[in-house]
Amino acid sequence: MEAVDVVEHDRQGDYGDEGGGHAVQCDRGPPGWGSGGRSRAMVASRRLAVRRRLSLPAMRLSQLFFTTLRDDPSEAEMPSHRLLLRAGYVRQLGSGIYSLLPLGKRVNDRVEQVIREEQDRIGGQEMEMPVVHPADVWRASGRYDAIGPELGRFKDRNGRDMVLAMTHEEVVALLLADVVRSHRQLPMQVYHFQTKWRDEPRARGGLIRVREFVMKDAYSCDRDDAGLDASYWAQHGAYVRTFQRLGLDTIAVASDVGMMGGSQAHEFMVLNAAGEDVLVLCEACDYAANRQVAVIPREEPAAEEALPLEEVATPGTTTIASLAAFLEIGPERTAKAAFFVTGDGRLVTAIVRGDLEVNETKLVNAVSAVGGIRPATVEEIKAAGMEPGYGSPIGAHETVVVIDDLIARSPNLVAGANREGVHYRNVNAGRDYTADVTADLTNAQEGDPCPTCGAPVILRNGIEVGNIFKLGTKYSDAAGATYLGEDGQAHPIVMGSYGIGVGRNTACIVEAHHDAKGIIWPVEVAPYAAHLVSIGAAREPRVTEVAERLHSLAAEAGSRREILWDDRDESPGVKFTDAELLGMPWILTVSPRSLAAGGIEVTERATGDRSTRPITEVEDFLVSGVMPERDEAATASA
């Protein structure tokens, strides 16, 4: 009944043309879709569905739910945040929580559509899984306890624990257990677009890092590792095409598997100074890795005889820099201790050479820290018999000692004596203290040798716009998702998971495509292809006539282009400024001047190129979708 009302509403008021047009179109619709034998309500909801899909191909700015802001909102710093707010695409509801206004929704839909087409192309099947899950589903995989407060939890009315999904591996695995029986059903990929809730410790950067967001997450299901490998690289290819179409230059970097678990992962990164990840890149070859996993080949320390331990007074040298200066040695001759506490309460003492930094991701992996790690407090360090500023594992107790593999090979280092103002010379791991774990623990630094070719690497910040993971059988094992192979035996389904954050991509597109005046949407994701500006309607009635005609043409069935018509009674300056802020690829100006010059002024937003085209050419553009090449003769007077 409600649907009927909406359709009725279409027939009157300002949207008369467009609404009516759609209704007529769907009545004619594809064979079998007509009204034969169907109730009026069903027909009406069909119409509504069609209208929703077309989503107002022509819109009057005077009716659009939006507003532009003349001043930058003070909370916005990144260009994408500022512009999306100012141009009326999004509004903030809370920290990391945003509403999409109609323009923002249209962009998001376009981005989704590109992703969808590329997922479909590699055989992905779209489905949809719930946002709210019973906690038991997450207990079964172990993540209910493994993941910290970023997992949203609540109780339903009966006191049952529930989870707000941050991803969907568990649910997919359960569905696989239910649906897949035979190897003949594999390989297979499913995906959906769904809202995720991740209670991030800190939201930031507008749409770049939010707490609630829509993600495309895809899951591949294979019989074995070889199949997974094929699916993984198919997704890799789909991602390359997707980001290319979205106008994003991405770099695929090897990455940590994080909370997903699994054996191999890549992140697709967009370079951006405000990015939260540090990428290690080689310009000589194409090596690219997240700093979290980049392993740098370190120069082998010179072999030396282990010398006897020797105490040395080093007053006031609580930093490596001051210690090295005091003893007149290089920082690489010292061992640095860093103290952390794991989520499960273990004190971890990490030892790296003084000239290097501890990479916390590597450390977490080295000690299999459940719930991550945090820096230890002074009290915690002292309780284990160590002295901050003069700390080392020598004489320490109740701590997990993790040393960098380079430390294991570096003889006669200077390290703390766990007494204020005292260090030891000639400390040797293994002789003077024992390591519980030896692993690569250090951060790559600018200029370090490339692991592949040895040239100096560079460090850049990046924003992760997508990732691909080889999961293996972790979730299928937990869910009992198996198939019967040709051998008649049950085998676990081998899974992969592949995510793309929709809103973050939108923000990154703006980051990459804007200028001082506003957004410059790539054609593929622009909410409307063209922004029609009508000027001087009061002096020249033909202006409105022409604008109306273009507007209704765009609204008609069969038109390939969608337009936004600025029909407001505003001065030309306001209209042009807003058009540039909003960022449609083409700005079409109808005015007494343009009509006198022979038609409509067409401006390409990206280049600023301007030409006057005959009205028929612009009409062709709306119908065919192609803007004809610029005709120099017609341009002369512009």
Added chain:
RNA sequence: CGGGGCGUGGCGCAGUCUGGUAGCGCACCAGUCUGGGGGACUGGUGGUCGUCGGUUCAAAUCCGGCCGCCCCGACCA
């Protein structure tokens, strides 16, 4: 969670130090003029100054609690 900043009409801000009952620009409404780069004039609308409590004759202003937002560090699409 640690550090820094902020909260006054839709947006940007002043006023807070030195208490005296709220102001500016833009936006918005009405009208007139204007009409190719955020135009002009006239007249208007709109704020329990984040919130709760305290001090005081009197609190946006001083004191305390709480809430929220932004930025910098530990997590991820």
